[in-house]
Amino acid sequence: MKNRVMPPILLKGARIIDPANNKDQVGDLLIKDQKIDSIGADIQCEDAVETNLAGKWVVPGLIDMHVHLREPGFEYKETIETGTMAAAAGGFTKVACMPNTSPPNDNESITRFIIERAERAGYCKVLPVASITRGQQGRNLTEFFDLLQAGAVAFSDDGLPVTKASLMRLALEYSLNFDALIISHAEELELSVQGCMNEGKTSTKLGLKGIPNAAEDIAVFRDCCLAELTGARLHIAHVSTKGSVEIIRQAKARGVRVTAETAPHYFSLTEEAVNGYNTFAKMNPPLRTEEDRKAVIQGLRDGTLDAIATDHAPHDILSKECEFELAANGIIGLETSLPLALDVLVRQEGFSPLEVMKLMSFNPAKILNVDGGSLNPGHKADVTIIDPDFQFCYKREEIRSKAFNSPFLNKKFTGRAIATIMAGKVTFDLNGLLKAR
Amino acid sequence: MKKLKSRHILGMAHLEPEEITFILDTAESLKEILQRPIKKVPPLRGRTIVHLFFEPSTRTKLSFELAAKRLSADTVSISKGTSSVVKGETLIDTAKNIEAMKPDIIVMRHSMTGAPHLLAKHIDSAVINAGDGINEHPSQALLDLFSVREHFGRIKGLNLTIVGDIAHSRVAHSDIMAFSKMGANVTVCGPATMMPPDIESLGCRTVFDLKEALKDADIVMALRIQKERQGMALFPSEREYAQVFGLNSSIFSLLKKDCVVMHPGPINRGVEMSPEVADSNRSIILDQVTNGVAVRMALFTLLLADSREE
Ligand SMILES: [Zn+2]
Numbered sequence: 001m002k003n004r005v006m007p008p009i010l011l012k013g014a015r016i017i018d019p020a021n022n023k024d025q026v027g028d029l030l031i032k033d034q035k036i037d038s039i040g041a042d043i044q045c046e047d048a049v050e051t052n053l054a055g056k057w058v059v060p061g062l063i064d065m066h067v068h069l070r071e072p073g074f075e076y077k078e079t080i081e082t083g084t085m086a087a088a089a090g091g092f093t094k095v096a097c098m099p100n101t102s103p104p105n106d107n108e109s110i111t112r113f114i115i116e117r118a119e120r121a122g123y124c125k126v127l128p129v130a131s132i133t134r135g136q137q138g139r140n141l142t143e144f145f146d147l148l149q150a151g152a153v154a155f156s157d158d159g160l161p162v163t164k165a166s167l168m169r170l171a172l173e174y175s176l177n178f179d180a181l182i183i184s185h186a187e188e189l190e191l192s193v194q195g196c197m198n199e200g201k202t203s204t205k206l207g208l209k210g211i212p213n214a215a216e217d218i219a220v221f222r223d224c225c226l227a228e229l230t231g232a233r234l235h236i237a238h239v240s241t242k243g244s245v246e247i248i249r250q251a252k253a254r255g256v257r258v259t260a261e262t263a264p265h266y267f268s269l270t271e272e273a274v275n276g277y278n279t280f281a282k283m284n285p286p287l288r289t290e291e292d293r294k295a296v297i298q299g300l301r302d303g304t305l306d307a308i309a310t311d312h313a314p315h316d317i318l319s320k321e322c323e324f325e326l327a328a329n330g331i332i333g334l335e336t337s338l339p340l341a342l343d344v345l346v347r348q349e350g351f352s353p354l355e356v357m358k359l360m361s362f363n364p365a366k367i368l369n370v371d372g373g374s375l376n377p378g379h380k381a382d383v384t385i386i387d388p389d390f391q392f393c394y395k396r397e398e399i400r401s402k403a404f405n406s407p408f409l410n411k412k413f414t415g416r417a418i419a420t421i422m423a424g425k426v427t428f429d430l431n432g433l434l435k436a437r
Numbered sequence: 438m439k440k441l442k443s444r445h446i447l448g449m450a451h452l453e454p455e456e457i458t459f460i461l462d463t464a465e466s467l468k469e470i471l472q473r474p475i476k477k478v479p480p481l482r483g484r485t486i487v488h489l490f491f492e493p494s495t496r497t498k499l500s501f502e503l504a505a506k507r508l509s510a511d512t513v514s515i516s517k518g519t520s521s522v523v524k525g526e527t528l529i530d531t532a533k534n535i536e537a538m539k540p541d542i543i544v545m546r547h548s549m550t551g552a553p554h555l556l557a558k559h560i561d562s563a564v565i566n567a568g569d570g571i572n573e574h575p576s577q578a579l580l581d582l583f584s585v586r587e588h589f590g591r592i593k594g595l596n597l598t599i600v601g602d603i604a605h606s607r608v609a610h611s612d613i614m615a616f617s618k619m620g621a622n623v624t625v626c627g628p629a630t631m632m633p634p635d636i637e638s639l640g641c642r643t644v645f646d647l648k649e650a651l652k653d654a655d656i657v658m659a660l661r662i663q664k665e666r667q668g669m670a671l672f673p674s675e676r677e678y679a680q681v682f683g684l685n686s687s688i689f690s691l692l693k694k695d696c697v698v699m700h701p702g703p704i705n706r707g708v709e710m711s712p713e714v715a716d717s718n719r720s721i722i723l724d725q726v727t728n729g730v731a732v733r734m735a736l737f738t739l740l741l742a743d744s745r746e747e
Contacts, residue, residue, distance in 0.1 A: 201635040205450070207550045207572025207610055210634065277551035322527060323549040325570070 008032040014053035019362035020374030024354045031381040034424030061093025061382030063364040066309035073102025078314035078402045084123035086401035088428035090334040091417025093382035099131040100159035106131040106142045108150035127153040132171045153368045156183035172232035183235045186219035198271040198286040217243035224251040236260040240285040242295035249304040261307040264340040279320045279327035281407045306363045310337045314403030342415035385419040445557045445564040448573035449614040464735035481510035487540040488514040491547045504733035536560040563740040578611035580732040593620030601660030602631040608701045613639045626650035630671040658699040659709045685711035
């Protein structure tokens with residue numbers, strides 16, 4: 001495969017949405033030598049695979065800065081190969097994977113292993129997030145320098161919070177030497193550990209113990225204070241509460257170097273999805289109330305929340321088909337992220353496609369300090385083609401991920417990625433749009 | 438109503454008022470059997486009822502077993518120690534294994550909320566929830582309704598006050614829903630540390646002052662303090678609890694003349710209820726126990742009525 005020369009790809013008459021340049025206009029885009037060659041009104045190229053894309057969108061390859069690929073250690077849930085296959089089908093050309101594997105990604109050999117595995121699979125670039133502490137034990141820092149050298153893009157103990165404030169401070173301080181990014185899974189375990197869903201009306205109705213919003217808000221506030229204290233770069237993962245959004249908004253206004261993401265389920269679902277003890281709606285942080293959902297959307301709208309990240313968390317069926325309290329946290333999301341953003345943000349909430357592409361490609365690239373999110377000529381050709389009118393039903397049989405733990409199973413969607421190009425190579429092509437003729 | 442809409446009895450949340458009345462009426466006609474010298478009738482001969490108890494229970498299990506035997510059903514009991522659950526078998530596997538032996542009804546008690554609902558999803562037998570976690574205990578609520586209706590001749594318009602650990606009591610959850618569905622006015626009272634959020638959404642009002650809560654009550658129900666379900670101590674001491682929320686002889690002067698006292702048992706005497714109250718002529722606690730058998734007989738009869746008519 002490697003030696004084969006890819007023919008140029010000419011995308012004609014598409015709506016080209018480029019968040020890096022704030023441009024949204026109809027035109028042609030030529031991909032040549034793995035790069036974006038040119039954008040223009042009427043590009044001609046003799047030997048190119050040419051496709052008419054009237055009514056379709058051409059956007060920078062999507063970037064998901066928070067996924068769990070489960071390898072090494074939990075290959076029965078997902079592998080790097082199946083996870084990246086799902087990523088490509090969702091329109092992603094880069095995903096950042098969290099370190100809570102077994103063993104956890106706390107040293108350079110695992111970081112390299114992940115990168116190599118992903119390169120061999122060839123579906124999507126994987127950016128490893130290394131753990132903040134060795135073994136994710138919350139005691140000693142990992143070797144930041146070594147891990148960054150190996151290709152880690154950020155540090156997080158995701159899956160678990162860094163419970164000790166002193167250690168979080170230390171990590172933020174040490175990150176200054178490398179201008180590295182610390183990603184916080186913000187959770188005050190003292191308040192959350194007994195709960196298994198949002199605390200409120202629905203938890204009372206269902207007779208389940210709840211997790212109050214305060215469990216997240218307190219931890220977000222602590223970490224914002226520590227980022228302010230140290231001047232380091234902090235990113236808050238999976239924001240789910242109204243309070244967190246407001247705390248981050250205020251921290252940003254004070255000039256704290258904090259960014260934040262939310263997941264599609266937090267802007268599309270509420271705690272009601274748990275009704276019937278639906279373990280496919282169990283995740284951490286839990287689905288919250290309508291008030292929180294609206295606040296999260298407002299956060300995305302006004303720039304308080306910078307990115308949409310799925311927190312793609314594949315699980316085997318045994319981990320989910322059991323008593324609600326015993327069920328594992330998390331849902332898969334790579335193949336539903338864009339459809340949900342189109343459904344909820346664009347069609348219901350009136351976001352422009354450009355705004356959504358910022359949240360799903362340009363901003364995550366900027367936060368992770370990697371290239372992407374841009375269609376500038378000369379850039380590596382990470383390009384996603386979206387059909388905003390494509391109607392489909394999200395069926396279990398058609399999921400690329402190894403897992404199918406999604407609350408959106410059998411939901412009808414309008415709009416999805418129909419082709420994905422990573423560094424000039426076609427990694428996903430739903431209907432053979434880009435097949436050389 | 439000729440038959441129940443529900444295939445399972447999972448919780449009061451799922452039962453409609455007409456179904457509840459139907460169950461109570463059926464129980465009333467069956468209670469007569471319990472007064473006979475020979476307390477056994479044949480309708481469920483050849484039927485098998487499995488009691489699957491993942492949590493220790495004396496009185497509920499006994500009540501269910503007696504109910505089954507009075508109706509001539511065969512019963513099998515599996516409790517946590519003797520079942521294969523301890524060997525790491527999943528709940529679904531255990532259930533499917535039992536299902537393979539073709540029981541007609543599985544009565545289950547489990548320490549986790551929603552376990553009977555999970556069971557019902559995976560097997561064909563009817564499932565009765567005999568208590569799941571902090572969620573529901575519908576047969577207890579039904580026998581409470583029955584006892585109140587028997588005593589007052591009605592449920593609608595009565596004032597029920599429930600005192601104690603509301604958050605960790607599945608009896609409270611089921612009773613709040615049951616009594617409010619049947620038109621009673623429910624008040625809950627107890628330490629604020631034992632009040633779940635938005636409890637009012639289940640159909641009750643919250644009053645923190647015991648005197649205020651007891652004032653207009655027709656029925657006062659004390660709950661067992663569920664020490665085993667609380668993570669940390671939710672009140673400073675049993676002594677203080679008894680002082681602030683304990684039902685002792687000092688409450689008699691506050692109560693309406695015909696107010697009755699109930700308790701789902703077993704009682705921590707001297708904590709949530711003093712012996713003078715439990716044994717007073719206002720107490721209908723022992724009626725509750727007798728009525729429990731009749732109500733459970735009704736549930737068995739109604740759940741199997743469908744196939745019996747064939
Ligand atoms: Zn997390």
